[in-house]
Amino acid sequence: MSTNYLAQPDLGFIAELRSLGGETLKKCYQCATCSVACPIAPENSPFPRKEMIAASWGLKDKLICNGDIWLCHNCGDCTDMCPRGAAPGDVLAAIRSAAITEYATPKSLAKAVNDPSKLPLLLGIPAAWFALLAIITMGFGGTMEKIFHFLFGDALGGRLHWSHAHEGAEHVIAHANFVSTWFVDITFVPLAIFATVVFFLALKRFIVDIHNNAVLEGKTDKTSLDYKALLMSIKNVIPMILKHNKFTQCGSNKNRATPHMMVLFAFIGLFIVTAVCGIMLYVGGYAGPYPQLNPIKWLANIAGVALVIGSGIMIKSRLTNKEQITTYKDWFILGVVFALGLSGMLTEMARLAEIAWLSYFFYWIHLIAIFNLFAFLPYSKMAHIVYRTVAMGYADYANRK
Ligand code: SF4
Numbered sequence: 001m002s003t004n005y006l007a008q009p010d011l012g013f014i015a016e017l018r019s020l021g022g023e024t025l026k027k028c029y030q031c032a033t034c035s036v037a038c039p040i041a042p043e044n045s046p047f048p049r050k051e052m053i054a055a056s057w058g059l060k061d062k063l064i065c066n067g068d069i070w071l072c073h074n075c076g077d078c079t080d081m082c083p084r085g086a087a088p089g090d091v092l093a094a095i096r097s098a099a100i101t102e103y104a105t106p107k108s109l110a111k112a113v114n115d116p117s118k119l120p121l122l123l124g125i126p127a128a129w130f131a132l133l134a135i136i137t138m139g140f141g142g143t144m145e146k147i148f149h150f151l152f153g154d155a156l157g158g159r160l161h162w163s164h165a166h167e168g169a170e171h172v173i174a175h176a177n178f179v180s181t182w183f184v185d186i187t188f189v190p191l192a193i194f195a196t197v198v199f200f201l202a203l204k205r206f207i208v209d210i211h212n213n214a215v216l217e218g219k220t221d222k223t224s225l226d227y228k229a230l231l232m233s234i235k236n237v238i239p240m241i242l243k244h245n246k247f248t249q250c251g252s253n254k255n256r257a258t259p260h261m262m263v264l265f266a267f268i269g270l271f272i273v274t275a276v277c278g279i280m281l282y283v284g285g286y287a288g289p290y291p292q293l294n295p296i297k298w299l300a301n302i303a304g305v306a307l308v309i310g311s312g313i314m315i316k317s318r319l320t321n322k323e324q325i326t327t328y329k330d331w332f333i334l335g336v337v338f339a340l341g342l343s344g345m346l347t348e349m350a351r352l353a354e355i356a357w358l359s360y361f362f363y364w365i366h367l368i369a370i371f372n373l374f375a376f377l378p379y380s381k382m383a384h385i386v387y388r389t390v391a392m393g394y395a396d397y398a399n400r401k
Pocket residue numbers: 027028029030031032033034035048049052081082083084085086087088
C-alpha cells in the first residue's frame with residue numbers, strides 16, 4: 001500500500017516538541033540504529049527512526065495519530081546507541097506529551113496543566129475549596145445536621161447523617177469532623193465522572209486515528225475497525241501491562257519496572273480500599289475511623305507505603321539519571337503522586353499520635369493532592385496508562401509483533 005502524506009512542516013509543532021523535552025530531534029541523520037536497538041519495536045515498520053524523521057519535519061498529523069509512539073516505554077536503549085546523540089526515546093516522550101494535549105478537551109485546561117506558571121492556580125483552587133468546606137463542616141455542623149434531618153428524615157433506616165464519623169467522634173480525631181464525607185464525595189464523584197467523560201471523548205478519536213494511520217502506513221491489513229475484537233485484544237494485553245513485561249525487555253533502564261509496579265499496584269489497592277469503605281459506609285452504615293486491625297486498614301497502609309516508596313524511587317532516579325530528560329510534566333505527576341502517598345501516611349501517623357490539628361492539616365494536603373490527580377488525570381502524564389493500554393491492545397489487534 002502506498003503511503004500518502006503531504007509534507008507540510010509545522011514549525012510550531014517542532015518548537016512544541018523541543019519545549020517538551022525533544023530538543024535533540026534535529027540531530028538525527030536517519031542511520032536507523034535506533035530501530036534496530038529497540039527491544040520492542042515490531043518487525044513490520046519498526047520505530048523510532050520513522051518517527052524521528054517525521055518529528056524533524058514537523059509532521060504533526062503523522063505523529064499524533066501514530067499508535068507506535070505509545071508502544072515505546074522510554075527505556076532509553078535507542079538513545080544509548082544513537083551515534084548522533086539524538087535521544088529518540090526523549091523525542092517519542094515529547095510526542096506522547098503533545099498527543100495527550102491534542103486529544104484532551106478542553107484544551108485550555110490541558111495547556112494549564114503543562115504550564116508551570118499555572119501551578120499556583122491548580123493548587124490554590126482546591127486548597128481554597130477544601131478550606132471553605134472545612135470551615136462549613138466545623139463551624140456549622142449543628143445547622144447542617146438539622147438540614148439533613150429535615151431533608152432525609154429516616155431515609156435508609158436513619159443511616160443518612162450529616163457527620164459520618166462514628167458515635168462520640170466529636171471527641172476523637174475523625175476526618176469527617178474536619179471535612180464532611182458528603183463534601184468529599186460531592187467533590188470527587190463529579191470529578192471522576194468528568195475525567196471519565198474526557199477520556200471517553202478522547203479515546204473515540206484516538207482509536208479511529210491510530211487505525212487510519214496504521215492502514216495508511218501499511219502496518220495492518222485490517223482495513224475496517226472491529227471494536228469487539230479490539231476490546232478483546234485490550235483485555236489480552238492487561239496481564240502483560242500488570243506484569244510490566246515490556247519494561248523488563250529493556251536493557252539500560254530495566255530497574256524502572258519495580259517502582260512502576262509498586263505505584264500501579266498501590267493505586268489498585270487504594271481503589272479497592274475506597275470502594276470497600278464506600279460500601280461499608282453507605283450500605284452497611286459503618287463509619288470510620290476503622291481500627292488498625294481491620295484488614296481494609298492493612299491494605300490501605302500497605303498501598304500507601306508502596307506509593308511513597310515507588311514514587312520516591314522514581315523521583316530519585318529522575319534526579320540522578322542525567323541522560324534522561326525530565327520535563328515539568330514528569331515532575332508534576334511525580335510530585336502529585338508522592339504528595340498523595342506521603343500526606344496520607346502523615347495524616348494517619350498524626351492521628352495515631354493524637355495531634356488533631358496536624359492530622360487535619362495533612363488531610364487537607366491529601367485532599368488537594370487527590371483533587372489534582374482526579375481533575376487533571378486526562379491531561380497529565382498519568383493519561384499514559386489509558387492511551388498506552390489502548391495502543392498496546394490495538395497493536396495486538398493489528399498483529400503488530
Ligand atoms: S535517532 Fe539516532 S540512531 Fe536513530 S536514526 Fe537518528 S541518528 Fe540514527
